[in-house]
Amino acid sequence: PDLGLSIERFYNPLIKTLQDLPMPVICAVNGVAAGAGANIPLACDLVLAARSAKFIQAFCKIGLVPDSGGSWFLPRLVGLARA
Numbered sequence: 329p330d331l332g333l334s335i336e337r338f339y340n341p342l343i344k345t346l347q348d349l350p351m352p353v354i355c356a357v358n359g360v361a362a363g364a365g366a367n368i369p370l371a372c373d374l375v376l377a378a379r380s381a382k383f384i385q386a387f388c389k390i391g392l393v394p395d396s397g398g399s400w401f402l403p404r405l406v407g408l409a410r411a
Contacts, residue, residue, distance in 0.1 A: 353374075363386050368396065
């Protein structure tokens, strides 16, 4: 499968929709959120993370750019040095 096409067609519109909603969006994470799954909560207004929650930007470990808005959201939420 063409992963780039999948991101453009499915994940990126989801992120844009979350950002454009007129009401606050609350996300709950229980377990591992990796790749695009880690970036979806970053697009929400409030994230509730269980003690078992882990956020992994797996793409950077293999030399790829974070998908689904991760490269835009993460530095703004945690700071440039931590991102």
